[in-house]
Amino acid sequence: MSAPEIVLTGLRKRYGATLALDGMSFTVRPGVVTGFVGPNGAGKSTTMRVVLGLDAVDEGTALVGGKPYRSLRCPLNHVGALLDAAALHPSRTGRNHLLWLAYSQGLAARRVDQVIEQVGLTSAARRKAGGYSLGMRQRLGIAAALLGDPPIVMLDEPFNGMDPDGIIWMRGFLRSLAAQGRAVLVSSHLMSEVQDTADHLVVVGRGKAIADAGVNDLIAATSSGRVALRTTAGPHAMAVLAHAGATVVATGSDTITVSGLPADRIVTLLNRSVVPFSEVSAHRATLEDVYLELTRDAVEFRAATPTEVTR
Amino acid sequence: MTAVTTAHPAGRRTTRDGFRQVLHAEWTKFRTVLGWVAGMGVATLLVVLVALLAGVSSDQKGSPPVPIGPGGEAVTDTCYFVHQPLAGDGSVTVAVSALDSSIPQGLGDLRPGVVPWAKAGLIVKESTRQGSPYAAIMITGGHGVRMQDNYVNDRAGLRGPVSAASVRWLRLDRSGDTITGYAGTDGTNWAEVGTARLSGLGSSVQVGLFVASPQVVDGMGTTGSVSTAAFGDLRLHGGWTGGEWTGELLGDHSPSFAGFPGNGSGSFTQSGGRFTVTGAGDIAPAVRETLPTGGTLNDILTTGTFAALIAVIVVGALFITTEYRKNLIHVTLAASPRRGRVLLAKAIVLGAVAFVAGLVGAVLAVPLGARLARANGVFIFPVTPWTEMRVALGTGALLATASILALCIGAIVRDSAAAVTSVIGAVVLPYLLIANPFMPASVANWLTRVTPVAAFAVQQTLVQYPQVASHYTPYQGYYPLVPWVGLAVLAGYAVAGLAVAAVVLHRRDA
Known part of the structure; x- marks a missing residue:
């Protein structure tokens, strides 16, 4: 097998009137956790189904280690995936679920017990999966993804339904998988879930990748040095700062976000115009901001945003 | 990188023949759902219980002995x-x-x-x-x-x-x-x-x-x-x-x-x-109409087999439709991307289990039911050991084929209720029609030639004689097709179902 990575090139997929994928292209590299974020309906799950050969694309190629998934002999030894933690037969035990999967790849039962221990499911493994909590199902799904000890791991919304302990465990777990040299692709519709885990981000909207970069590069690119200002004289302050060339947004009854001017310049301007203010703080963009910025056009139903005042 | 690609876990057993792995997986799936195993057990039980019921409820005590010819026939x-x-x-x-x-x-x-x-x-x-x-x-x-x-x-x-x-x-x-x-x-x-x-x-x-x-x-x-x-x-x-x-x-x-x-x-x-x-x-x-007091293996088995058929059809359809309902099919097809093999493996596992269920049912039901019926004075049309074996094997094959047909319809329609109703409908409806004594022979014979109930011919033990005028209808225990040809009609439906299911499984998104 060549380099353990996923390479997607120009994927297009139409379901009836809906264009689910519209030129989706990106690469998932080994040794890092790649966050795959975007609003619901942006094409994340479809992309993952295409990678696994479950859905056929109208155009483009999806290669796993240089080969189409459907040509792999024991695919779970190449790619471990968790698409839907609820994809279980409720009256089959967790262990038996892993057992048939293991047998399908020519793996022995003792590998099943190893992964059960690895995800911390030993005590529940011989109970019916129908009685599992969502968090337990997620762990069982992770165990299934690890069965073949694959160099590529792909998880769709793994944080869904996890309690805080589970989320912390999951983050550490994903980092350790990447540290072992595996290519890890983790999707989420919430940036906050992946921001502390991912090294690399692929942001998707309307069926294509709209950003594909390292986390730090993304923040640096979007961060335009905003400043948060708390003042009781909002309109006065906005007028002064806008006049000086800044973009000013009222974000609350007594809070204003200023961009385009550094914090010390703002303090000088406000003091000169005798505008009272109680707090000025430099604001470095978070991934959440980056995400919102990038996906603004891609979100199909968007909440009303604060009014923006520019000169 | 090498650390990952070469450090395979202990216990990997790579077999050359990938199909055996798929078969092993599907068998494991089947045996680990209690409901499905129980459903097949119920099928066996129904065959046996209805036979016992048929044996117990018959009463021909005191009827004179039936003459037996030099060849052993009535x-x-x-x-x-x-x-x-x-x-x-x-x-x-x-x-x-x-x-x-x-x-x-x-x-x-x-x-x-x-x-x-x-x-x-x-x-x-x-x-x-x-x-x-x-x-x-x-x-x-x-x-x-x-x-x-x-x-x-x-x-x-x-x-x-x-x-x-x-x-x-x-x-x-x-x-x-x-x-x-x-x-x-x-x-x-x-x-x-x-x-x-x-x-x-x-x-x-x-x-x-x-x-x-x-x-x-x-x-x-x-x-x-x-x-x-x-x-x-x-x-x-x-x-x-x-x-x-x-x-x-x-x-x-x-x-x-x-x-x-x-x-x-x-x-x-x-x-x-x-x-x-x-x-x-x-x-x-002697034919059925000249010896109305006589019983056949058909009488002992067919009603129970019909009930068992419903059980194996339900299990057969659920074996794949549950995977669709739970999205488990994604896991299955991601693990075994060669979809035709998955379908075939499912068919083999299901067919084998249903076959055993039917065979065991018939092997128990025939002697038990016949013994009870004879104790109640019923004359059972004599059969050769080969015929008895054919009836038992055929009962197993009948259940196996019907369950595979249900599996295929399940794979095509991807819905439990739709699959179960359509396959049961295709079997029950013609069965009810042929079980009606007032159904004209031409209609009943046509139904038992072209519909899935043709397969019940595999349980017939009576022989039609051109030199004896009688109503040779399925209701009387006479089928227009010889046993294995009747079964082949149902098998034809199952093979067609397999082919269509394989094509749609291959072409459709999972």
């Missing part, structure tokens, strides 16, 4: 017999100048009618015991001259009906165990019709004239008949020398004889060489 052995014992080899000849039959029209009102298999002629019979070996040459009501022996064998001779203007001469020769029948139109020129070997014939046999008049098919039912024949020039030749002729109705109280219509009775009158003989009944293999 026979009807009733006729009016004018006979005398004759020893050694010899020959007998007679001229038949009339054979007239009557059929009841309404209550007790006998009217002349055509009874195609009314028989009048010469017979050599080992004894007057019911079911004893015989050979006979006869003129029939609608099938010309026939040579018949030992109930099941039948050969055609001179064609055309008999009348005063068209007299038929009949002749039987005995030479040891060999009986040869001849026919002619003048009493001088003889054409051989056939030869019969009757093993174990003693030196002394009963020889004479007989008249039989079997039931005739009358609309949806059958009705008895009575026939009278006029014989002349009855002569013994060769080593046989004549004595007194005695007449009697053979098999008067046989369960396969419904009695004389219209309160009639058998008789004969003799004046010189002229005889007028009136008889009823038949010397022939």
Whole structure:
């Protein structure tokens, strides 16, 4: 097998009137956790189904280690995936679920017990999966993804339904998988879930990748040095700062976000115009901001945003 | 990177043949869902329980014994017999100048009618015991001259009906165990019709004239008949020398004889060489309508098999539709991207389990049900061990094929309720129609040729005889197709289902 990575090139997929994928292209590299974020309906799950050969694309190629998934002999030894933690037969035990999967790849039962221990499911493994909590199902799904000890791991919304302990465990777990040299692709519709885990981000909207970069590069690119200002004289302050060339947004009854001017310049301007203010703080963009910025056009139903005042 | 790609976990067992892995996985899936295993167990249980019920609920206590022919088959052995014992080899000849039959029209009102298999002629019979070996040459009501022996064998001779203007001469020769029948139109020129070997014939046999008049098919039912024949020039030749002729109705109280219509009775009158003989009944293999008290393996098994069929259809459909309902199919097809193999593996696992369920059910049900039925006085139409084995194997194959068909429909429609209803509908509906005694034979036979219920033919144990007029319908236990061909009809549906399912599984997004 060549380099353990996923390479997607120009994927297009139409379901009836809906264009689910519209030129989706990106690469998932080994040794890092790649966050795959975007609003619901942006094409994340479809992309993952295409990678696994479950859905056929109208155009483009999806290669796993240089080969189409459907040509792999024991695919779970190449790619471990968790698409839907609820994809279980409720009256089959967790262990038996892993057992048939293991047998399908020519793996022995003792590998099943190893992964059960690895995800911390030993005590529940011989109970019916129908009685599992969502968090337990997620762990069982992770165990299934690890069965073949694959160099590529792909998880769709793994944080869904996890309690805080589970989320912390999951983050550490994903980092350790990447540290072992595996290519890890983790999707989420919430940036906050992946921001502390991912090294690399692929942001998707309307069926294509709209950003594909390292986390730090993304923040640096979007961060335009905003400043948060708390003042009781909002309109006065906005007028002064806008006049000086800044973009000013009222974000609350007594809070204003200023961009385009550094914090010390703002303090000088406000003091000169005798505008009272109680707090000025430099604001470095978070991934959440980056995400919102990038996906603004891609979100199909968007909440009303604060009014923006520019000169 | 190398650390990941080479550090495979302990316990990897890579087999060359990927299909065995898929098979192993599907078998594991099947056996780890209690409901499916239980469903197959229920199928076995239904076959056995319904058989026991059939055995317990039947009651034919006190019915007279059913005559059994030399070949082991149930026979009807009733006729009016004018006979005398004759020893050694010899020959007998007679001229038949009339054979007239009557059929009841309404209550007790006998009217002349055509009874195609009314028989009048010469017979050599080992004894007057019911079911004893015989050979006979006869003129029939609608099938010309026939040579018949030992109930099941039948050969055609001179064609055309008999009348005063068209007299038929009949002749039987005995030479040891060999009986040869001849026919002619003048009493001088003889054409051989056939030869019969009757093993174990003693030196002394009963020889004479007989008249039989079997039931005739009358609309949806059958009705008895009575026939009278006029014989002349009855002569013994060769080593046989004549004595007194005695007449009697053979098999008067046989369960396969419904009695004389219209309160009639058998008789004969003799004046010189002229005889007028009136008889009823038949010397022939017993069929369902002539032996209504008889039971078959079909009766013991079919209802239970039908119930079991519903169980295996449900399990068969759920084996794949549950995966669709739970999105588990994504996991399955991601693990085994060669989808046709997954379908095939599922079909093999399901078919094997359903086959065992049916086989075990039949192997237990047949002897238990038959024993109970016999204890209640029911006569079970005898079958050979091979037939019994075919019925048991066929029952397993029937359940296996039906469950595979359900699996395929499940794979195509991807919905449990739709798959179960459509397959059960395809089996239940025609079954209910053929189980209706008032269904015309043509419709019932058509249904059992083209619909999945054709496969029930694999459980039939009764044989149709062209020389016995009867309603040979599925309701009576007679299927238009031979057992394995009937099963092949269902298998055809299953194979077509597999092909369509494989194509759509391959083409559609999972």
